[in-house]
Amino acid sequence: MKTDVINLDAGAAGSIELADEVFGLDPRADILQRVVRWQLAKRQAGTHKTLSRGETHYSTKKIVRQKGSGGARHGDRGVTIFRGGGTAKGPVVRSHAHNLQKKVRALGLRHALSAKAQAGELIVLDAATLESGKTKDLKTAMEKLGIGKALVIDGAAVDAGFARAARNIQGLDVLPSRGANVYDILRRDRLVLTTAAVAALEERLK
Known part of the structure; x- marks a missing residue:
């Protein structure tokens, strides 16, 4: 599937071909529920005693x-x-984590990306960089793009200025491609991927 690429100034920056194996699946709620439940159970402290x-x-x-x-x-x-x-x-101190196969976790990530793409909640940026590192500048850019609560996923590393500016904006999360996960993707209204993130995710999930 083909989608437009924009920059932080809301200008056109070409287009990109998204792999159907990653972004073109028919989302299954049962797969997404299993992965989200696995994530939340793993993060539960279990220190009650x-x-x-x-x-x-x-x-x-x-x-x-x-x-x-x-x-x-x-x-x-x-x-x-x-x-x-x-x-x-x-109650006693215990771990709430349970096992979930790697292939199911990877499938859940594909379905989460596909769900955002099919719902029209996926935005592709050419790059997530901000030299000034100021929250005001990033907030203005997000309003111009019509983005409220969103998850921004970059490539292997997140730009320091962009990450610093995003820290003070409520509802805006920034992750490297390695940290992409089902729960964070589904809990935000929009998913913003850079072209580097698209390439990294496709290489990881194909």
Whole structure:
């Protein structure tokens, strides 16, 4: 599929042929859901923890005598029914990550790129460079292009001035081509690729 290439000044900069194997697939929601779920599960901290019965520090002395007090027959204060006692079957520190085949992850990235291309939410820039490094200049350029919340993916490395200017713009993320992932692509309204990013992604996913 063929698409136009523009520059940061919203001027025409030619056209580019996008590979159908990467940008021309029919997006499948089930594949995208699997990859997004894998990504979010992997990033989940899993540091939740409560003390079990054996980890509480109380005297194991019997609270009251077995008979004659008129109250219930209790042992030590570390049991689960008392405040401050151990928790029965509580959460423990663990990893929430699960395995997902490499071919499914790569397929998910292809489907995410194809979804943006088919929805008309894909923009191709000739280059994402900004010599001034000023947020004001980049914000003006984004407004001229009609871009609000977007993910910008560059080639092997991101231009330092562009990255510095984008840091203070809410809803604008910048990644190198190696960091392209399904979750970040889907969560933004627009996907902006440089020509270097297109070449890198096609080489990676073909």
